[in-house]
Amino acid sequence: MAAAEEFFPGIARIQYEPSAGPGDVLCFKHYNADEVLMGRTMEDWLRFSVCYWHSFCGTGADPFGFQTLHRPWNEGTPMESAKKRLHAAFEFFTKLGVKYYTFHDRDMAPEGSTLEESNKNLDEITDLALQLQNQTGVKVLWVTCNLFAHPRYMNGAATNPDCHVLAYAGAQVKKGLDVAKKLGAENFVFWGGREGFLSIHNTDVAAELNHMAAFFKMAVKYKEKIGAKFQFLIEPKPKEPCRHQYDYDAMSVIGFLKHYGLDSHFKLNIEPNHTTLAGHSYEHDIVMASAFGMLGSVDSNTGSPDLGWDTDQFPMDIRNVTMVMKTIIEQGGLQPGGLNFDAKVRRESTDLEDLFIAHVGAMDAFARGLRNAVRIIEDGIVSEMMKKRYSSFSHGFGLKVVEGSSSLEDMEAFIKQNGEPKITSGKQEKYELIFNHYI
Missing domain, CATH: 3.20.20.150 (Divalent-metal-dependent TIM barrel enzymes)
Structure with missing residues (x-):
């Protein structure tokens, strides 16, 4: 077999053509290697x-x-x-x-x-x-x-x-x-x-x-x-x-x-x-x-x-x-x-x-x-929301948990002092709505 034999005749190197129409399928409309x-x-x-x-x-x-x-x-x-x-x-x-x-x-x-x-x-x-x-x-x-x-x-x-x-x-x-x-x-x-x-x-x-x-x-x-x-x-x-x-x-x-x-x-x-x-x-x-x-x-x-x-x-x-x-x-x-x-x-x-x-x-x-x-x-919208959601671990008692310096006795004492935690919304639908904005 000659090394010069072409197996894909009629197909040239695929180019980046961002203005190409929906029927143009042998070009990149989004992939721009050097971007x-x-x-x-x-x-x-x-x-x-x-x-x-x-x-x-x-x-x-x-x-x-x-x-x-x-x-x-x-x-x-x-x-x-x-x-x-x-x-x-x-x-x-x-x-x-x-x-x-x-x-x-x-x-x-x-x-x-x-x-x-x-x-x-x-x-x-x-x-x-x-x-x-x-x-x-x-x-x-x-x-x-x-x-x-x-x-x-x-x-x-x-x-x-x-x-x-x-x-x-x-x-x-x-x-x-x-x-x-x-x-x-x-x-x-x-x-x-x-x-x-x-x-x-x-x-x-x-x-x-x-x-x-x-x-x-x-x-x-x-x-x-x-x-x-x-x-x-x-x-x-x-x-x-x-x-x-x-x-x-x-x-x-x-x-x-x-x-x-x-x-x-x-x-x-x-x-x-x-x-x-x-x-x-x-x-x-x-x-x-x-x-x-x-x-x-x-x-x-x-x-x-x-x-x-x-x-x-x-x-x-x-x-x-x-x-x-x-x-x-x-x-x-x-x-x-x-x-x-x-x-x-x-x-x-x-x-x-x-x-x-x-x-x-x-x-x-x-x-x-x-x-x-x-x-x-x-x-940064999603990252800020995530940061806020986990903010209780960034200071005080939460930081002690992260650092591994708290105990179950400490947790018991914390609850006796602070009582029942308040319910906080997970905002799942908000995250999903924001994500869809970028798609």
Whole structure:
């Protein structure tokens, strides 16, 4: 294949055109990469990344139907198509104007019949990826290993009851960490798709959690051994494919990490579609992870609230992304993480331009959310209301509580002196009305 082959003919680099009309869909109307907001460019606040598996490996197949997306880069032998796919991806990245991409090891290169063959394939394809990165300036936001698709992992990887399988997962992660360092990845993600159980009757939960912690500790040691600087991330999900997954939600993961003394080595990669599957609001896990200083990155997608499975849709809801961006700004940004579009075009969206349209729409949505969040913060109305609501903790007895110098005896004495507290309105509707002003 000639490297100059064009996979998206007729589509030029996507430009910022704020005056474009509603029917103009191959341009940004809100995302202006160089626009400075609160001292940073929009590009730096958002740190957009394209995911490899959905956008370039996805076929549109689902449990009820066959392939609908027939891509020109999926032709030839597995290694030939892997190289075509890589060239197509970098053409897409540069035309879209993003600086980052993410991938699983088995997205990038086909798995061989042995670990050695798989590693050889990965070496060859990542050599090409490194060339394309150097040519284009596009970087790897994060790498992850697929420890869930192969039949060997049907009972889990790090939590598998067979240590032989756990060892294979460790060997695969070792290579993944080497590849991440080679390509200059800024993060490395663990998603435990089958780290959980389908039946409690054949599961030793305590043993599996201990084994998973040991696995993560080995990864930490190897990262230190090779001198890698990327951030480790864990991505929570409550279910699917397992009935129950150990990384259920942000608080479950944070509790696990703190229990096993791993919290200084890991942060969280939050996917809002997973958060809603856990029964939380869209922004819940992002807010909770940030509150504990553990929000490292965001897999920017959404699901259909009326469905009970992971649909991985592109995020287009302005309210949702405004809440996300407000949290990100308040914690000072996501770096070295970013906003990775772990989303797939619908199986009915079969044109190549649909891939661009989906990303443009999502990037514009986040740009609007960023601007909205900046206005909310800079206007200060909500923050002043919040400050007033919690003002009793800023002085006197409340300050003693915050500082940890009060006791239950002190509280009893305070109530005897001051009596029953007066009822104070939470003003929920006022907060909601003010928030809607910015949308």
